[in-house]
Amino acid sequence: MLRRRLLAEVGHTPTYATRHTMIPGTQGYAEHAAELSKRFESVSFAEKHAAVMHLLPSAPSTVLDLGAGTGADAAWFASRGHSVVAVEPTDALRQAGIELHGASAFEWVDDSLPDLAGLRACDQRFDVIMLTAVWMHLDERERRRAMPRLASLLAPNAVLVMSIRHGPAPSERRIFEVSDEETVALAAQCALEKLLVLRTESVQAANRLAGVTWSRLAFRMVA
């Protein structure tokens, strides 16, 4: 499947032990992987994605969960019969996800934005791309580079679903303030039609109390 092709094409070993460069946006994740794994898995999909549930397909589809963390969302899609690829560049989170959800419920890939070089080499298109709590880890240059690459992975009529964090953040993370206007404009340049833009409070009580809010955005590939 995709992972086997990826391993062959980008020369990874199945232990994922070949990449030694740290992806800038992943700063602050590996050292807290155990605690974060519990947190990522503690929020139900329906609660976290209430604002966009109506945009997700019910018929079996191909789903890419980008920056999947421990794969909580990927597991939800897989349990509903979708064919899922979870991309996660932080080794400790990916390994924790494999332990939690197994190695065969969906495919795990070690790759990263903005280029997604390994994934794009496989020339697969997806019906849904989930980019949950990831986009604000990219700087402006990376975001400009990433949007066309995301668009190139979407099948006609596919949906791109994003959540972007605002407000206070842990100091060890690399987080940028990203406006909805910028994201909508970048998407429009890539034939991505705006379906939804709204602001929600955090579903995690501690973050809500701290004043964290989220932008929820969704786009449809019209090309």
Ligand SMILES: C[S@@+](CC[C@H](N)C(=O)[O-])C[C@H]1O[C@@H](n2cnc3c(N)ncnc32)[C@H](O)[C@@H]1O
């Ligand atoms: C807040 S976590 C969200 C995890 C998961 N999407 C969820 O909602 O549970 C952000 C994730 O983005 C990943 N990440 C950071 N920079 C990235 C990049 N450049 N490309 C892909 N993933 C990245 C991190 O490793 C981390 O797993």
